[in-house]
Amino acid sequence: MIKINKNIVNKAIETAVTSNVRRGKVAAVIYTDRGEILATSCNTRFYREMGSGKFTIHAEEMVLSKAYKMCLTRRYNNLNMFVLRYKRETKSIAIAKPCEKCQILLKNWDFPVYYTTEYGIERLK
Numbered sequence: 001m002i003k004i005n006k007n008i009v010n011k012a013i014e015t016a017v018t019s020n021v022r023r024g025k026v027a028a029v030i031y032t033d034r035g036e037i038l039a040t041s042c043n044t045r046f047y048r049e050m051g052s053g054k055f056t057i058h059a060e061e062m063v064l065s066k067a068y069k070m071c072l073t074r075r076y077n078n079l080n081m082f083v084l085r086y087k088r089e090t091k092s093i094a095i096a097k098p099c100e101k102c103q104i105l106l107k108n109w110d111f112p113v114y115y116t117t118e119y120g121i122e123r124l125k
């Protein structure tokens, strides 16, 4: 069974609850093997001024863009990502398996990715 440091899990919950997506608040945290938290993001819904457009940027996409700007892979060789989904109504943790689009993005990054499920934590890669 995969265990994630409690500080990382708490930080992910804290980040997820700030999401403006009503259902399915997701957070992605990049941290080192030693438990140092380097970047956090939640999924974010954007509303276009004109027309009917609404779109959501996933937590993984947001945190990867931070990681890119911060040159994290050049500065650290012991990175990990943890993705957590928080259901506000039931205050419970749910499945946060990255979608296909995020999985394609994550293939370009050379670090393990963990995500929550109702039953525990799984490793994507």
Ligand SMILES: [Zn+2]
Pocket (backbone or CB within 6 Å): 058, 060, 098, 099, 100, 101, 102, 103
């Ligand atoms: Zn996604």
